[in-house]
Amino acid sequence: MYCITDEQIEYILSDIRRNGVDMEDLQYNLLDHICCIIEQELKENDDFERFYHATLRRFYRRDLREIEEETINLLTFKNYYAMRKVLIASGVFSVFAFVTGSAFKFMYWPGASMLLTLGIGSFSLLFLPLLFILKAREAKAAADKFVVAVGTAVGALFSMAILFIVQHWPGANMMLFSAIGIAAFILLPVYFFTGIRRPETRLNTIIMSIILVGIIGLQFTMVRLRPSASQTWIRMVTYAQDEELLRKMQATHPPGKQAAEINEISDQLKGFVLQRSIGMDSIPPGFDKMGLHLNEGNLGKEFDNNGNGVQLLVRLRNAVNTYNAALNNEALKIPVNNSVLATDPAMTGALYSNLSVLSSINQLQRYLALAENNKAAPAQ
């Protein structure tokens, strides 16, 4: 009987691994099997390597990996092939819808939102879960399964967060931060410490971990940089100036009854928006010393469905129309076409940001003040 040395066993084992057999169980099965054959059939003075490779050649048709593939196929459920087809189809569809959706968005063509929603939705709710089911079956150790599960969850959460950001849906930032947080504090440590312990995965683990840290870091930087503080500040100061100007225009002559009503509704509306953004009904005097920040953001739930904001917008539109109808002088009528009032009130929440609503209402009030002042003291 041929006696196999430890070096030869090492040689066989690393050759099996090199040939793409990753399942430890299968590696040892094949190793033992080959050793048995060599012990039984190899003569003392024969060439070990040549005999080994000739023996291994009998094990497969294409390559050694097919044994593992066949094993996985048998282990995975009967509908493995169907699942794989859906996986690939959903992956291709997601990428296609995402790329065309982005292009549409870039060109301001209609259908961009739908394509993006479909693409990212099918990626995170179909492709990634399927990938998890198939990959989790291959992963033997509990830690590997955990990494696959958390990894796909982070991926799904992250891509959904991007969708929410693009669509200006509420909760986007929270999703993005959760995804980055889970990736940094759960996924990365578990992945790193399970991978580094196994010699065969050590190098890959180190490289992948560095890449992951890089991606997480870049993401985090991007989140922190957006929106730029100086831009926010400039917009807030500009709006405060607009309000100051409005007050000066209003102070010249007291408004009539109709105008007073419009102003009242307008101030209520602005109060709603500001309350959500800075927690106050108006920008207080001395705001520049308070470190106040009015960030651009969405309008919040008052402007969804039939919230108070929507009802106030309807009232404002009616009041302005009544006011315009009563005016004799065409030139003084308040132009609503390019203002927030031109939009369906129920859609305002989806289309306008807090800052654009504030400045649009401010403009309407200035037009109103202009008309009122002209009524009281007609221009020559």
Add this chain to the structure above:
Amino acid sequence: MIFSSELIKGTLKTIVLKLLADNSKMYGYEITQRVKDLTKDRIQLTEGALYPTLHALEEEGLVTTELEYNGKRARKYYRLSPSGKKRSRERVTEFSDFVETMKLLLDIQPKTT
């Protein structure tokens, strides 16, 4: 004559289950050798078919396994679980019925010696 792998493929599980029923525990190489001996080299199990099947049987809970370490090597022994024993009997009965039916269908006369 060596039987084609298509013929063997459908019966591989039955062969393995029956062998394990007759021998308390076996390892992969042993199974291939036993089949070779019993069939006088006419059935040769390929490694590429045997190990996936053994893993599948393990996953289905029909066999239990134990690893025996020998230096750098580890030998995996397979043993029938109670449900495996039951399945082994079922598969053998089913297959012998199948053979009877095939005899009728293909009109094969049993050879008289």
